[in-house]
Amino acid sequence: MDFGDLVLLFVGAALINNFILSRFLGICAFLGVSNRLSTALGMGAAVVFVMTISGTLSWAIQNYILEPFNLPFLQNLIFILVIATLVQFLEMVIRRYSPALYEAFGIYLPLITTNCAILGVALLVAGSDYGLLETVVFAIGSGIGWTLAIVLMAGLREELEFADVPPSLQGSALSLLIAAIMSLTFIGFSGVVPAL
Amino acid sequence: MLSSIMAATLSMGVVAILSALLLVWASRRFAVQEDPRVELLANLLPQANCGACGFSGCSGFARAAVEGKAPADGCKAGGPAVAARVAELLGVSVPSVKRQVAHVFCNGTHALAKRTGEYRGLADCRAAELVSGGGKACTYGCLGLGTCVAACPFGALTLGSEGLPIVDKEKCTGCGLCVQVCPRGIIKLVDYDQRTFVNCVSPAPGKLVRQVCQGGCIACNICERTCEYDAIHVIDNLAVVNAELCTACGKCAAKCPTHVIEWQVQEGREPAAAAAAS
Numbered sequence: 001m002d003f004g005d006l007v008l009l010f011v012g013a014a015l016i017n018n019f020i021l022s023r024f025l026g027i028c029a030f031l032g033v034s035n036r037l038s039t040a041l042g043m044g045a046a047v048v049f050v051m052t053i054s055g056t057l058s059w060a061i062q063n064y065i066l067e068p069f070n071l072p073f074l075q076n077l078i079f080i081l082v083i084a085t086l087v088q089f090l091e092m093v094i095r096r097y098s099p100a101l102y103e104a105f106g107i108y109l110p111l112i113t114t115n116c117a118i119l120g121v122a123l124l125v126a127g128s129d130y131g132l133l134e135t136v137v138f139a140i141g142s143g144i145g146w147t148l149a150i151v152l153m154a155g156l157r158e159e160l161e162f163a164d165v166p167p168s169l170q171g172s173a174l175s176l177l178i179a180a181i182m183s184l185t186f187i188g189f190s191g192v193v194p195a196l
Numbered sequence: 197m198l199s200s201i202m203a204a205t206l207s208m209g210v211v212a213i214l215s216a217l218l219l220v221w222a223s224r225r226f227a228v229q230e231d232p233r234v235e236l237l238a239n240l241l242p243q244a245n246c247g248a249c250g251f252s253g254c255s256g257f258a259r260a261a262v263e264g265k266a267p268a269d270g271c272k273a274g275g276p277a278v279a280a281r282v283a284e285l286l287g288v289s290v291p292s293v294k295r296q297v298a299h300v301f302c303n304g305t306h307a308l309a310k311r312t313g314e315y316r317g318l319a320d321c322r323a324a325e326l327v328s329g330g331g332k333a334c335t336y337g338c339l340g341l342g343t344c345v346a347a348c349p350f351g352a353l354t355l356g357s358e359g360l361p362i363v364d365k366e367k368c369t370g371c372g373l374c375v376q377v378c379p380r381g382i383i384k385l386v387d388y389d390q391r392t393f394v395n396c397v398s399p400a401p402g403k404l405v406r407q408v409c410q411g412g413c414i415a416c417n418i419c420e421r422t423c424e425y426d427a428i429h430v431i432d433n434l435a436v437v438n439a440e441l442c443t444a445c446g447k448c449a450a451k452c453p454t455h456v457i458e459w460q461v462q463e464g465r466e467p468a469a470a471a472a473a474s
Contacts, residue, residue: 069207070200070203071203073204078207081208081212082215085215085219088222089222092222092226097226
């Protein structure tokens, strides 16, 4: 796979098959922490970080444990277990060696442990024939796409605080409408690259 | 079949045990020493996370207090009781603080205050203040949209049917959030023991006050002449109670022609003014 293919893979993961707006994964966090731009950015950074590492780890588990022993049905179970362990472990290490980063991630790191987008990357990687490098690119692209969607959402919601919204649409109703319209626009990316 | 069950059990078991061991090892290897006083102190706080102390929530205050960056009596919501316990934990002395509560200095009920228009915008006093003053003729009076009620994390404020917020003195912790959000500065913190209040903030001359509100202070000086303790004075067209000198006898409230002076009957005390009036 050459460099061009990797770029395509990245764009495909970030925009065309955007995790929130095309695959509808990680919606809970998308709606829950998109009230402020700064918190959305913090959450996004944590997702990119965890997604990359857990995606890579899942790739290793799939290729070195599940496939040799013919145990594909263990995917969900083992990925959840390993990702949860990994995030806990990383939290301890970061807290010990980089208090600044720990403060920046704050509550978001443990929050996304069981985020479905994280598990989604693991399962998609396991179901594909990606190599290590492709897995990393795919995971980073997915994370950045997720961040892009939540940051856009947070920006919109910050502006909406000043709008006069009818009572029946206030809160989650309007958020879901906005998410739907954003999703429609992102569907426009599909077909840009015929192979993806 | 059996072999695949065995393989599944074994591989899951091995992975799970390895994960557990990794976490146990990591929790010892990478343990971060935290001052145990932080947690003890955080348990003393009200956990309302109101932010009145100036730190990010109760845990933020606990950390700052242990580091000496926050005063022991910094927790406004907890009041003297919490301050004393925090001081005891930190081993410092704390000056005794009088309990403070919020008080609404406006008498402009629906019945008394004149209205010039109807406000139909965002139900928030700060927004109403920006456009047209919310429809009340008095430019100093309470807008009555309940921004202070929404701001109160302790449920101590309710919007009365008269259109003015009512403070529940027992629930109020004196955190001052309502004082900050009120765009007209009507809510102020007063001593819990204070009994006499002039419920008006308008510095306008009596004539102008009368034009917009039947319940405002018209600076008639009757209270000043009535008071036997030199505790109430008209300053800038507004009667002001000196809480240090006021004995809460209630005579000024009884004589006030617009009934803008509020006198809270104290339990177990003979209402002197009522006796004088009868």
